[in-house]
Amino acid sequence: MSVKKILTEPNKLLRQISKSVDKVGDAERTLMDDMLDTMYDAPGIGLAAIQIGVPKRIIVMDLGRDEDNKEPRYFVNPVIKNKNEEKAKYEEGCLSVPDQFAEIERPNSCEVEYLDYNGKKQVLKADGLLATCIQHEMDHLEGILFIDYLSKLKKSMIIKKLSKIKVKREIF
Ligand code: GNR
Numbered sequence: 055m056s057v058k059k060i061l062t063e064p065n066k067l068l069r070q071i072s073k074s075v076d077k078v079g080d081a082e083r084t085l086m087d088d089m090l091d092t093m094y095d096a097p098g099i100g101l102a103a104i105q106i107g108v109p110k111r112i113i114v115m116d117l118g119r120d121e122d123n124k125e126p127r128y129f130v131n132p133v134i135k136n137k138n139e140e141k142a143k144y145e146e147g148c149l150s151v152p153d154q155f156a157e158i159e160r161p162n163s164c165e166v167e168y169l170d171y172n173g174k175k176q177v178l179k180a181d182g183l184l185a186t187c188i189q190h191e192m193d194h195l196e197g198i199l200f201i202d203y204l205s206k207l208k209k210s211m212i213i214k215k216l217s218k219i220k221v222k223r224e225i226f
């Protein structure tokens with residue numbers, strides 16, 4: 055188990071479309087363990103594999119964030135079914151868009167089909183923060199970030215800020 059480096063915008067890898075997993079084997083489970091370590095360390099409530107540079111359709115999540123009572127969730131090859139027409143707004147953040155937050159509107163509930171840690175097929179009904187987080191993570195698998203939903207001006211301001219921070223990090 056190890057903590058990996060999280061890629062941040064702007065980075066072309068984050069725009070890549072992730073590939074389906076053929077089989078949930080030991081390599082995938084090791085990846086999921088590392089993703090979870092990385093997510094808890096950050097800390098965050100969800101992480102897609104591409105955020106640590108691996109273009110596989112794998113997501114980990116833990117909404118609890120209670121140190122002593124971890125409730126990790128693993129989603130391999132997730133597919134969203136039955137998005138609710140009703141929308142909900144949440145203040146979203148992203149570990150790949152550090153220190154930036156914005157209200158994003160998404161379907162307020164959905165169903166997701168996926169393979170679990172052991173490769174078993176599962177279906178989950180999600181609402182509230184869980185539904186928001188699943189949709190945010192699913193977007194990562196398509197190379198989409200929450201800032202893509204903002205106006206061009208807001209998005210470009212955020213990318214400009216993040217680019218400046220990157221340049222500073224390279225100097226020091
Ligand atoms: O840690 C995270 N918090 C969060 C809050 C509101 C909506 C989505 C998220 S996901 C984010 C972690 C992350 O970047 N996952 O891709």
Ligand code: NI
Nearest residue numbers: 147148149150
């Ligand atoms: Ni994110």
